[in-house]
Amino acid sequence: MQTSQSWYNILPDLDFTLPPDRPPETDSGSGSLDPQVPLSLIRQEMSRERWIPIPEEIQRRYRQWRPTPLVRATGFEKALGTQARIYYKYEGANLSGSHKLNTAIAQAYYYKAAGAKRLAVATGAGQWGTAVAAACQMFGLECHVYMVRTSLENKPYRKTMMELLGATVVASPSDETEVGRRFAAEGQHGGTLSIALAEAMESTHDPGTRFCAGSGETYALLHNTVMGLEAGEQMSEMDDRPDIVIAGLGAGSNFGGLAFPFLRDSLPSGGGVRCVSVEPAACPKLTRGRYAYDYTDSSEKNPMQKMYTLGSRFAPPLMHAGGLRYHATAKIISALYDRGLIEAVAYQQREIFASATLFGSCEGIVPAPESAHSVHGAVVEAARADRDGTRPAILLSLSGHGLFDMAAYQAYLAGEMDSDIEVPDELIERSLAQLPRQPDLAVT
Structure with missing residues (x-):
């Protein structure tokens, strides 16, 4: 059989619309999407087309x-x-050992086209971090991974695998970010995926760095x-x-x-x-x-x-x-x-x-x-x-x-x-x- 040439978008087949995103309580703006996300991914997030064509370069990587x-x-x-x-x-x-590579390759492709130089990601068990590290290597991007500390300690070879693929890996909570230092000071030394996500997002303050979400976005x-x-x-x-x-x-x-x-x-x-x-x-x-x-x-x-x-x-x-x-x-x-x-x-x-x-x-x-x-x-x-x-x-x-x-x-x-x-x-x-x-x- 052939590799799929399109992704299936479930949204047109629903008889309801998803509740809209809301700005955070601390934000006075009205925007609901992170402006650092490439427009190509925002269009996919909001599309009412049932079939979204997979670009040939992504199909080639999938094969x-x-x-x-x-x-x-x-x-x-x-x-x-x-x-x-x-x-x-x-x-x-x-190469990554999981399904995560399916979206990691797609996102690295779109981020590269949008001018990103480096992707910052959060990972729990390490599968998403490994997948993004592999995808960044394919498209010539740098990769910085915040991995939940307890998982990193229990699975040290995940860190080795990501570093083998050229990524920088940091245990979360870390002392690199404000949010990491805050939660470490509160005693959450083992970390959570939510904290790692916050650290990865904070690191997008560095020029050319974009945050890459692995699982929850449409x-x-x-x-x-x-x-x-x-x-x-x-x-x-x-x-x-x-x-x-x-x-x-x-x-x-x-x-x-x-x-x-x-x-x-x-x-x-x-x-x-x-x-x-x-x-x-x-x-x-x-x-x-x-x-x-x-x-x-x-x-x-x-x-x-x-x-x-x-x-x-x-x-x-x-x-x-x-x-x-x-x-x-x-x-x-x-x-x-x-x-x-x-x-x-x-x-x-x-x-x-x-x-x-x-x-x-x-x-x-x-x-x-x-x-x-x-x-x-x-x-x-x-x-x-x-x-x-x-x-x-x-x-x-x-x-x-x-x-x-x-x-x-x-x-x-x-x-x-x-x-x-x-x-x-x-x-x-x-x-x-x-x-x-x-x-x-x-x-x-």
Whole structure:
């Protein structure tokens, strides 16, 4: 099959519009988009065209590893003793080791065309930082990465990989930025993705430096729809189609990239393929958060978006899926969930690692902890189907490999993994109580 020549834009197929971004409380201006984002990406963010052509240069880069494999997990099915048919779309066989390269290449291309010299990014587990480092190398851009300190300490070879690709990597919170110094002084030495994002945005004060968002923006989800489009064609070639689509959820690029092309057939009212997002119980923004306007990072200086959030000041407990420790969810996924068009579940990390370990022994691929969430989601859905006497086709996103995550697997195998984390209701409510003042919701 051929690599996709267009990205799928879900917006024209919705019977509602997304709530507009709002300026921060400290800003008297009326603009809702960061002016440093290239106009080409802003147009994609707002486009009402169903298909967005992929520039030939980006297609050429994609062809280095796309189309990616879609595999029926027969060994895994046998080990589970399930009648369900389980397929996985594997995105880990590229230089960055994850799906993140799909939008990293696109964004580096557009930023380069807009005159950027250097991209500043935030990364949790390191997948996004690695992807942008690889894309910057392709297009002759410098790359500066703020990586959540706890993840950097647990995964030192992610830093090595980024440096191998020419990037500069700094542990966040750092002493390079005002926001980093402030949170370090407050005792948040381990860091969060929200803090790292704020540091990366602050560094755009340097001439020629632009901030590059990896997961929550609508155009980032758009670029990743190559996953779902390919998977649809591949399953058709296997004379099958999914009944359930499952992916892990951080801010949304992985889930949206796989699910949106399948969700298309059941819009605007729903009722077709079930699309299930899986988040960690330690950071349950959809399952326990609030649909409200909030900041996308800890600086509280950028436009507010209406999204499911635990509050930009929420500090998720430490866990091994560092890429999912984000306080909020993309505004488009939040709107879909609010309308009941997609589903959300949350699981504990030890049960997630149990499923990932079994999957690795059966299928020969060690899932990243983030990807392991979708693996466990498939296990749960398969067990439910067996109880109900159905035989669904389950498609999951194996969004990246876990070869940099051996410390986490070692802790699991040795019985030393942290006990299951129940985030107290009081902690969430305390964070949500600090949400910014909400605009008049009657006009959103």
